[in-house]
Amino acid sequence: MSDTTTRALTLLNLLQTHRHWGGAELAQRLGVTERTIRRDVERLRDLGYRIESSAGITGGYRLEAGRAVPPLLLTDDEAVAMAIGLRIAASQRLVAGAETTITALAKLEQVLPAALRRRVVALADSVQPTGPDTGEPVSTDVLGDLALACRDHERVRFSYTSATGQVTKRRVEPHALAPADRHWYLLCRDLDKDDWRTFRVDRLTDVQHTRVLFEPHPLTSDEIDEFIHVARSWVRQPVEADAVIDMPLDEMRAAFGQWSQGATAEGAARTRWPVGGADFRETMYGLSWIPEGVTYTTDLAEPARSALRECLDRMLRALDDRSAS
Template structure:
């Protein structure tokens, strides 16, 4: 009996730690036959755990929400409190990062009955850290789904609406999920574009799990953080311009790295790159990063164009003029 109980608890832990298991995988992990796995699944169902089973080659088992909280040794109030705390912790980058926090949240909400989930959503709408309330609304269900896909290395399909309003269907290998500034971002390898992409989660819809697993591509923590930093900075600015530089697209992307996002090939030998800032000074700063010796043109509009020209004329005059005399030092200094 003790062996059966221990095996059932091990099975429950596996079901809570992974979205989907085949019967073969469970029997191999537990060291028993698939028939024994089916009997253990039935025991867990008798205890109140709703376990979905699907037939076929790609079939298997997964936990689903039930009509009551299964025996997790938590009261309703404790379960709701934990879910709210995990949501707040995720937005504050606590508990070893938002992805870990969200997977814990998804595991908990996976077994919450509908009534308790409504309470969590209602409380989450008013229990928010400073600054988060002004951000676009993000579905907690989608956040949980994305976090689990990142953890399980499962390919996803979803629709995405860009800032310009264009809607596309994307097939991706999700890598990491993080809050940056006031938005949530998902970092993925885009299978169609064969490159890394970051997506605003609030612009993401119709998430579909493919159940196709992938081998994660190598990406350091520093590179991941840089992608999120670039994504957070990539918003419309009061002063924007397109620069067309005399540099092939591949060479431009190699030089700028993640900061080359948004660039497009203009011709075989030139690249268009959008630059922006709060005023003409920040736009000028972006222009200054174009590699030495590379010519470029700009469509910077007025009045920023005149303001930038006047500032550059004064800078050139200052550089051409003799340097001012050095400040004389005082004897007692």
């Protein structure tokens, strides 16, 4: 393979792994001049790849969609991940039907070396769907757009329909996509709220790329998991109550972190915080996280109120019963 061909393939691989590259950056990475980059781009265009170019300080190159799917360059790990994803997608409602997924999988596995096919089979067999209820269907277009925005640190706009049916326009900096409890969630920085937010992807529509890049905020994997866990819990519960806490809203948010979602100011010195669970025990657990020494009131309704009082009375008698020690 000639140096020119090798360089063009390397350039194509770079264009496939990022939405936008500056001409100077590409030249530096490949160790050539920007003029050589322009010639290699033209070679790729002659092969059917649609590459958009723009001039100016922020100018550069971007791989665009064409009338047909051109050949893709995949690493071994990328090919295995794609094949596994296609196997799972057939049963997870990520596409209109399983037939499309299976035919795509057949085409991919047909060209995989035997060793990679064995990896696909072994790994796919160990990945189990979350359950028979596959949740709401997710648009592959939306999921793909959000994945690219997360990868490239690009701001996007979209419409979001809340659980109550309210539609709002959002401007966000996408950080991560995560599946949980048969749903997909987008973790992002909401530019209008200037805070972290988590959105159900099946409630997202009209995703628009802005081509405005951002510097991502550092988050650990544990912090991402906690955000998603909070989002999964943030649904209407069988037993719900409000706790009015003797803490200003800013202090409460600092103490509760992501779990302060839904909290509102109740005057200058108090905060109203919704808390709930499957039964009074889970509601009690939530209330137990209010910081030590901070007083509060709650409007927990009957019969959960009486059940909680009876449970606490027994706990106090058990603690006071010295004969048990």
